[in-house]
Amino acid sequence: MNKRYAPPHMNTRSMNNITTNRMELIAEMLQKNPDDTFLNYAAALEYKKDNEIKKAISIFKKIIDLDPAYLATYYQLGKLLEEVGKTKEAIEVYRSGHKLAVEKNDIKATGELSEALLILGDDDDDEAW
DSSP states (O other), X not given: OOOOOOOTTOOHHHHHHHHHHHHHHHHHHHHHOTTOHHHHHHXXXXXXXXXXXXXXXXXXXXXXXXXXXXXXXXXXXXHHHHHTTOHHHHHHXXXXXXXXXXXXXXXXXXXXXXXXXXXXXXXXXXSOO
């Protein structure tokens, strides 16, 4: 059961129905557009919310294959890889995302990915993130 905030007029069952309906809608749209980056990202986030980590990881990896420039994916994928104990793989994902963020001049993403790398102890000066 999801432990998300439920507005006073909604009970937990109503919130679960909204999540289910949202995922059904995303899945339906993905049938028509399976390579849509945004829809895949939305699906991965829904799986993450529902604690279906393996499915979320799989979809985030698919997004990077489909659209390597979709920057938000790198942080999300890295965090999930950390969660399942795949630290080395998470570092590689963060490095790839960091490189892309620098290329795009995305200061916020650069900072988030740098921080994730530092937290994991990846401060190797020989590596050009």
